[in-house]
Amino acid sequence: MNTNAVFSELNIHLRRAHLLDSIGQLLGWDEQVNLPPDSAAQRAAQHAALAETTHAALSDPRMGELITALETQRETLTLDQQVVVRWARRDYDRATKLPAEFVREKAQQGSRGYHAWAEAKKKADFASYAPVLEKNLELAKREAAYLGHAAFPYDYMIDRHDPGMSAAVIEKLFDELKSGLVPFVREMVGSPIKARTDLMRGFPVERQRDFLREVTEKIGFNYQRGRIDVSLHPFCSGTGADIRMTTRFDADNPLDSLFSSIHETGHGLYEQGLASDQHHTALGQAAGMGVHESQSRLWENQAARSRGFWRFFEPKFRAAFSEQLESVSSDELYLAINAVEPTLIRVDADEVTYNLHIVLRFELEKKLFAGTLAVRDLPKAWNDASQALLGLTPSNDCEGVLQDVHWSDGAFGYFPSYCVGNMMAAQLWYRALTLRPKLEEEFARGDFTWLLSWLRETIHAQGKRLDTLGLVRHATGEELSPKWLLRYLKERYGPLYLR
């Protein structure tokens, strides 16, 4: 068989695996948005049946033969075909190198872990949760070993979320970020200026819904190929042709709903910008978690919290909520949009202090994997780090080590992506401003097209051709650096709080 025939057959297999995966995503979305309360057991059975079928498609021996055949004829492949084969190999190995017994054990431990975490959190009882974490660490190390990364299991966990990244690369970036950010946060905390988010009360949900639809449509989300609904925790799922975003509403906190919707829209815009005929291959898939997060954060923070953005949307916001905003001045509104207040809880954190929450988790994960920190010593290590980084000490473990769900099902190496995304977003923002100095003036006129087309071209269209660091280099001509995020935070928040 010639190369092109083999490559076409591989595409047929990849398309089927992708379709099955997209059905799973749809089931998951439906579960969060529509599922009647007593239908959970049936949905779990549907998930399990589909997962088996998807796994069979991903680990089909014929797929393995096709990949191997193409690898032996590598020099006859185009560069794009090489990208497709490289990623097909990675996914195939992941689907086939883990013994079935291990996969079962990990799935069981995942659901056991979630319940143990929820229980422990209810009672602020870390000791009952510690054995679960120890087990999860052991499983993560075994998984790394099965895939040939026994020597550096934490690097494997990071690379799973952000291809090409390692603990050493992240440590260097985070150390530089930390040394600039900790003193800046101290200064901000000392500022007598406080945002008045409590001024925003009684915003009717229907009008919030209309307003966020107008905003997300204006920045470019295509509602012919996606939708937004309500769920407990906002998320974005689906692929290019059908993006499902969710948000939540609170009459007394309209900015939370608005900005989390813009965040999810950033994820949705990335997915909608991926090559539409290649969603089943690496050419039409997102480059990684950090890159995905850079797209959501860029829209949510750099763009949607800018003066230019609000010069356009403030009159519309006031028209929609005239009574509610009657006694709120423009300055008060802009300060509420850019509220900063250190908190112990990551999910409640503002964009200035958020990154320190991530640095904290990364440093602890690294030590756990290196064996220099024992699980039983985590609460104290957490509290000490919280004091050193945020200037706040948790009064109990719910405000500390028990606050996040991630580790309960073994999602290590995931947290750093959030901060990598923030760094990348800021770097992209300054590159955009260099190329387009009048960008914010265009925002003020309601024109958001340039930024989206630039992202489409430099980031979205690349798929997985480049990894996180490669994409940053490609888009900005420089290595990924925290200096842009530090500059952005100081330029945006300094004038508001350190006058």
Ligand code: ZN
């Ligand atoms: Zn996100």
